[in-house]
Amino acid sequence: MSATATTAPAPAPAAAPSHTRGPSALGGDLRRSLSLTWILAVTDFKLRYFGSVLGYLWTLMRPLMLFAVLYFVFTQVFALGEDVRYYAVYLLTSIVLYGYFQETTGGGVQCLMARENLLRKMHFPRIAIPVSVSLSALFNLGLNLIAVAVFAVAAGVTPHWSWLEFPLLVLALAILSIGFAMLLSVLYVRFRDIEPIWDVVLRIAFYASPVLYVIGMLPQTIQREMLAINPLATILTQMRHAVLDPSAPSAATAIGGTWRLLIPATLTVGVFVLGLWLFKREAPRIAENL
Amino acid sequence: MSVRGVSKSFRLPHEQYSTLKQRVLHPRRTHRFSELRALDDVSLEIGQGEFFGIVGRNGSGKSTLLKCLAGIYSTDSGRIEVRGRLSPFIELGVGFHPELSARDNVVINAIMLGLTRKQALERFDEIIAFAELEEFVDLKLKNYSSGMSVRLGFAVAIQVDADVLLVDEVLAVGDASFQQKCFDQFDRLKAEGRTIIFVTHAMDSVRRFCDRAMLLERGDVVDIGDPDAIASKYAEVNFGTVAGGGPSGAPDVPRARVRDVWCAADGAGRPEGGATAAVDVAQGERAAAAMEVEFVDPVDDPVFTITFRNDVRHTIYVARSDRISASGKFAAGDRVTVRFDFPNWLAQSVYTLTPGVLSSDGRIVLDMREDAATIRVTGGLATGGVAELPTEMEIERP
Numbered sequence: 001m002s003a004t005a006t007t008a009p010a011p012a013p014a015a016a017p018s019h020t021r022g023p024s025a026l027g028g029d030l031r032r033s034l035s036l037t038w039i040l041a042v043t044d045f046k047l048r049y050f051g052s053v054l055g056y057l058w059t060l061m062r063p064l065m066l067f068a069v070l071y072f073v074f075t076q077v078f079a080l081g082e083d084v085r086y087y088a089v090y091l092l093t094s095i096v097l098y099g100y101f102q103e104t105t106g107g108g109v110q111c112l113m114a115r116e117n118l119l120r121k122m123h124f125p126r127i128a129i130p131v132s133v134s135l136s137a138l139f140n141l142g143l144n145l146i147a148v149a150v151f152a153v154a155a156g157v158t159p160h161w162s163w164l165e166f167p168l169l170v171l172a173l174a175i176l177s178i179g180f181a182m183l184l185s186v187l188y189v190r191f192r193d194i195e196p197i198w199d200v201v202l203r204i205a206f207y208a209s210p211v212l213y214v215i216g217m218l219p220q221t222i223q224r225e226m227l228a229i230n231p232l233a234t235i236l237t238q239m240r241h242a243v244l245d246p247s248a249p250s251a252a253t254a255i256g257g258t259w260r261l262l263i264p265a266t267l268t269v270g271v272f273v274l275g276l277w278l279f280k281r282e283a284p285r286i287a288e289n290l
Numbered sequence: 291m292s293v294r295g296v297s298k299s300f301r302l303p304h305e306q307y308s309t310l311k312q313r314v315l316h317p318r319r320t321h322r323f324s325e326l327r328a329l330d331d332v333s334l335e336i337g338q339g340e341f342f343g344i345v346g347r348n349g350s351g352k353s354t355l356l357k358c359l360a361g362i363y364s365t366d367s368g369r370i371e372v373r374g375r376l377s378p379f380i381e382l383g384v385g386f387h388p389e390l391s392a393r394d395n396v397v398i399n400a401i402m403l404g405l406t407r408k409q410a411l412e413r414f415d416e417i418i419a420f421a422e423l424e425e426f427v428d429l430k431l432k433n434y435s436s437g438m439s440v441r442l443g444f445a446v447a448i449q450v451d452a453d454v455l456l457v458d459e460v461l462a463v464g465d466a467s468f469q470q471k472c473f474d475q476f477d478r479l480k481a482e483g484r485t486i487i488f489v490t491h492a493m494d495s496v497r498r499f500c501d502r503a504m505l506l507e508r509g510d511v512v513d514i515g516d517p518d519a520i521a522s523k524y525a526e527v528n529f530g531t532v533a534g535g536g537p538s539g540a541p542d543v544p545r546a547r548v549r550d551v552w553c554a555a556d557g558a559g560r561p562e563g564g565a566t567a568a569v570d571v572a573q574g575e576r577a578a579a580a581m582e583v584e585f586v587d588p589v590d591d592p593v594f595t596i597t598f599r600n601d602v603r604h605t606i607y608v609a610r611s612d613r614i615s616a617s618g619k620f621a622a623g624d625r626v627t628v629r630f631d632f633p634n635w636l637a638q639s640v641y642t643l644t645p646g647v648l649s650s651d652g653r654i655v656l657d658m659r660e661d662a663a664t665i666r667v668t669g670g671l672a673t674g675g676v677a678e679l680p681t682e683m684e685i686e687r688p
Binding site: 029031032035036039043047050051063116117119120121122123124284285287288 | 300357360361362364376378379380384385387390391394398401402404406408611672
């Protein structure tokens with residue numbers, strides 16, 4: 001009801017009439033929207049490994065197992081990480097961060113479909129659904145980062161003031177991921193092809209981002225282009241510089257000048273704005289198009 | 291609440307274009323779709339504290355209207371104004387998760403419906419006590435019977451802080467004693483000045499609770515008014531007399547009253563247990579369906595009917611007196627039992643019986659009681675058809 005004449009809550013029967021204009025992406029009672037988003041995310045997170053013997057442990061085990069396999073292959077078979085300081089910690093951190101992106105966007109594709117029952121039976125700001133998916137993935141990320149921190153300290157990474165940059169990088173990643181989640185969720189309502197397409201995109205993005213390798217292993221020109229078109233690469237590169245190894249190139253260095261960082265930043269904000277715009281446009285008809 | 295000129299249509303594509311490939315391969319093919327007008331210029335006013343019923347046949351637009359009122363669907367045109375807080379949901383137990391315990395589900399559901407976590411926890415005991423599920427609080431919802439989870443949903447729903455409640459087909463929940471509790475709650479809500487708008491097929495509850503009711507037919511408002519009149523009209527719509535364009539209009543006071551109806555094996559007589567108990571009737575044997583009618587006014591040649599509907603509400607069989615013979619004259623105060631004997635070739639299923647008394651030309655409904663009794667046809671064949679007719683077979687070889 002963002003565009004309606006009045007959005008003031010009207011608890012008393014004598015209050016001025018408000019117009020019901022149908023569903024929307026945002027709007028309504030903010031407190032209720034937030035608690036709804038929260039409860040959806042918590043329930044989703046709780047149910048993820050519900051009934052499994054190890055429960056929440058799986059949240060940690062999955063990235064750790066993937067890490068173990070990749071670490072073995074890329075240090076023993078390809079001898080990739082030899083020149084990289086803290087390669088193991090870098091690999092684990094980038095897997096965890098990429099995992100958040102994958103979970104939010106991949107889960108975002110089908111999130112509206114999965115909550116069909118709610119959408120058809122209840123009035124609430126539609127945006128709560130993709131945001132809750134991202135929030136639930138964020139819980140996951142939080143747990144994983146605890147493991148990463150333990151691992152990093154054990155590996156001998158020294159805490160540094162520039163660690164304060166890390167939350168900002170996660171924020172940028174979250175903005176990018178939620179942007180994609182909003183975009184993909186409404187597109188999926190119309191085109192069921194989005195699911196296989198996004199599957200492939202995620203796979204490509206995994207290799208097109210410095211998850212297994214570090215950006216310095218690529219030729220200079222490719223470095224610049226990759227960081228310009230792939231905000232994930234920028235975030236991971238800056239993460240390495242700020243958190244693990246101050247001697248590693250920062251994103252600004254790798255992209256060839258601080259001002260050029262505007263390109264991935266614009267892309268990130270652009271995806272978010274596009275996602276929000278499309279989501280708002282489609283929100284009134286999501287329930288009937290499902 | 292006031293609704294002015296609300297219309298809503300759905301596009302029904304003839305071919306589903308939901309893949310990109312189809313769009314790419316046939317870019318110029320125009321999208322063929324038919325427009326279904328679910329609501330056509332609907333207007334109504336509902337006052338504070340009113341209990342308003344919306345009735346109509348399947349597909350008449352009542353649930354769509356409710357969803358528009360709740361803000362789940364956007365309207366194409368028209369205006370809906372509400373004074374006060376509207377309940378956001380239209381069905382009980384929205385968002386219940388089968389893997390979680392009742393305890394978790396109650397809290398989650400209550401928060402979804404707009405309570406704070408604190409309020410939800412405060413009212414938790416009250417909710418569980420109302421649903422009479424104290425022993426099962428920590429049981430997963432998937433192990434609940436459907437009746438239990440509906441009770442739980444109802445118990446949460448009545449805690450919601452809204453001035454206007456919207457409910458879709460929920461009055462018939464639980465057993466008789468729980469229904470009574472629900473009705474008491476409705477009375478309480480009404481006494482508190484809340485407005486309740488509900489959609490139903492159960493004319494008994496419309497007659498019993500509604501201050502006013504509305505009959506919808508194909509998206510049009512047929513009539514708004516006194517629940518008794520609307521319930522009779524609903525019966526007429528179901529019978530097709532309104533569609534036939536006849537001079538309809540149910541009398542304010544029914545001219546005849548159906549007192550009772552039952553069906554049993556022929557010769558078994560009135561079954562024990564009243565109309566609520568489902569009676570078993572064996573397939574392939576003769577059965578008897580009977581109704582007891584009391585006349586309020588003198589009526590000439592009324593038509594007595596008993597309609598059998600199966601579990602998916604298809605009309606399977608109608609026993610109708612005027613197809614057999616004229617029924618004669620009845621004086622005010624006459625009390626008669628009309629009995630139809632028939633060979634029972636109905637398929638194995640559960641059937642509801644709807645007795646009716648019509649005027650001699652069949653155009654005016656004097657009284658009708660929707661789904662007043664239930665029978666269960668057992669034994670015999672089960673081929674998947676709606677009837678199992680006695681059949682002989684012969685194979686001829688040339």
